[in-house]
Amino acid sequence: MAPKKAVKKDKVVLAYSGGLDTSVAIPWLMEQGYDVITMTADVGQQADNMEEINEKAIKTGAVTAHMLDLRNEMIERFIWPGLKANALYEGVYPLNSAYSRPLIAQALVYIAQKEGAVAIAHGCTGKGQDQVRIEVCAGALDPTIKVLAPVRDWHMSREQEMEYAEKHNVPVPTTRMSPYSLDDNLWGRSCECGVLEDPWNKPPKGAYGLTVDPLEAPDKPAVVEITFEKGIPTAVDGRKMGGIELIGALNKLAGAHGVGRIDMVENRLVGFKSREVYECPAAVTLITAHKALETITLAKDVMRAKGDIEKRFAEMTYEGCWFSPLMEAIQAFVDKTQEVVNGTVRLQLYKGQAVVEGMKSADAIYRYDLATYSEGDSFDHAASVGFIKVWGLPIKTWTQTHEKGSVNFDSDVKDSTLAGKEIAKAS
Numbered sequence: 259m260a261p262k263k264a265v266k267k268d269k270v271v272l273a274y275s276g277g278l279d280t281s282v283a284i285p286w287l288m289e290q291g292y293d294v295i296t297m298t299a300d301v302g303q304q305a306d307n308m309e310e311i312n313e314k315a316i317k318t319g320a321v322t323a324h325m326l327d328l329r330n331e332m333i334e335r336f337i338w339p340g341l342k343a344n345a346l347y348e349g350v351y352p353l354n355s356a357y358s359r360p361l362i363a364q365a366l367v368y369i370a371q372k373e374g375a376v377a378i379a380h381g382c383t384g385k386g387q388d389q390v391r392i393e394v395c396a397g398a399l400d401p402t403i404k405v406l407a408p409v410r411d412w413h414m415s416r417e418q419e420m421e422y423a424e425k426h427n428v429p430v431p432t433t434r435m436s437p438y439s440l441d442d443n444l445w446g447r448s449c450e451c452g453v454l455e456d457p458w459n460k461p462p463k464g465a466y467g468l469t470v471d472p473l474e475a476p477d478k479p480a481v482v483e484i485t486f487e488k489g490i491p492t493a494v495d496g497r498k499m500g501g502i503e504l505i506g507a508l509n510k511l512a513g514a515h516g517v518g519r520i521d522m523v524e525n526r527l528v529g530f531k532s533r534e535v536y537e538c539p540a541a542v543t544l545i546t547a548h549k550a551l552e553t554i555t556l557a558k559d560v561m562r563a564k565g566d567i568e569k570r571f572a573e574m575t576y577e578g579c580w581f582s583p584l585m586e587a588i589q590a591f592v593d594k595t596q597e598v599v600n601g602t603v604r605l606q607l608y609k610g611q612a613v614v615e616g617m618k619s620a621d622a623i624y625r626y627d628l629a630t631y632s633e634g635d636s637f638d639h640a641a642s643v644g645f646i647k648v649w650g651l652p653i654k655t656w657t658q659t660h661e662k663g664s665v666n667f668d669s670d671v672k673d674s675t676l677a678g679k680e681i682a683k684a685s
């Protein structure tokens with residue numbers, strides 16, 4: 259009998275966290291006929307077993323396991339651009355989870371190309387935007403890449419998944435699994451599901467993991483100075499720090515004062531509203547400081563135009579359009595605005611709030627001599643007369659043309675002088 263020729267299998271690169279879903283995905287993909295290669299991205303998540311993840315992947319059946327330290331990429335290409343844009347989805351969410359997805363997509367495509375894999379795979383469900391982000395971003399980088407989404411496809415309940423795991427010797431978590439769905443990285447922590455799904459419920463203590471309850475925060479505030487160069491934070495309290503250290507230090511300090519808790523119902527891209535609790539101590543502190551510095555350094559019209567762009571930046575990030583021509587153009591605009599965003603901001607961190615106390619910049623266009631009501635005022639008061647004439651001209655012209663401008667009030671206005679008793683008249 260001729261020796262059996264091994265059939266070469268197609269390879270798939272799986273985004274692997276070491277959790278139950280992506281662990282079960284290994285044998286599941288093997289059953290679909292693939293050799294599974296895992297890719298785990300270190301984006302600063304709080305896993306205490308990072309070193310064991312590759313080992314676990316191999317034990318579970320992966321042929322190769324890759325671990326990429328993407329923390330600096332995450333900071334330089336996503337977090338800092340987001341900070342420069344003061345990006346907050348729907349005005350509140352600092353996009354921590356959303357930033358990691360294009361990066362993970364890129365890492366998957368990178369490993370797929372290196373390993374000659376035909377497909378990539380992720381463990382997202384069919385209800386979130388993470389599936390959209392990963393697939394749209396991967397498609398932007400390699401339009402030919404095939405994407406597999408085991409969790410979206412396998413239609414298993416939690417119980418069936420555990421059963422499947424046991425049958426395929428997938429190590430199941432020995433500690434009690436969190437009742438929440440969690441995702442975290444350097445820029446913050448996202449927590450959803452469980453009791454949070456009823457927006458009337460107050461998030462229980464256990465929903466938080468990075469911050470102290472503001473009610474239990476120290477009675478003594480912390481004061482911190484953050485220095486920015488071209489919109490990027492470079493020092494804390496005068497000490498130069500790289501991104502990883504700086505964000506880590508602020509997460510710790512601001513988190514200890516309960517800063518950065520966000521509880522929101524957000525509009526998902528996939529059509530429904532969901533409730534999520536975020537903890538982003540460094541992000542909230544830095545965005546607060548950065549916004550303040552812009553108030554003294556940016557021209558008024560630039561600030562206004564940037565405000566519109568910032569909203570667009572946040573929405574595009576949330577909606578998975580990171581690798582797009584518009585995003586590139588937006589970032590070029592934002593970068594141009596940041597050339598003058600240099601200086602230092604002093605903040606007070608106290609019981610859940612980061613409040614700006616002071617700011618200074620060599621590039622400030624805030625001018626004391628123009629602003630002051632005291633001695634040294636250089637503002638030309640007389641020039642206001644002509645200015646108001648011209649500024650108000652179109653409005654005056656409108657009134658003259660359309661006979662608008664009634665001074666009558668909508669409701670009854672009581673005039674004390676009409677009753678014959680003038681009660682208070684300043685002398």
Ligand code: ARG
Pocket residue numbers: 353355356387388439440441448449450534
């Ligand atoms: N809702 C957030 C977003 O779409 C976070 C998603 C991940 N959250 C989670 N708890 N697993 O960006």
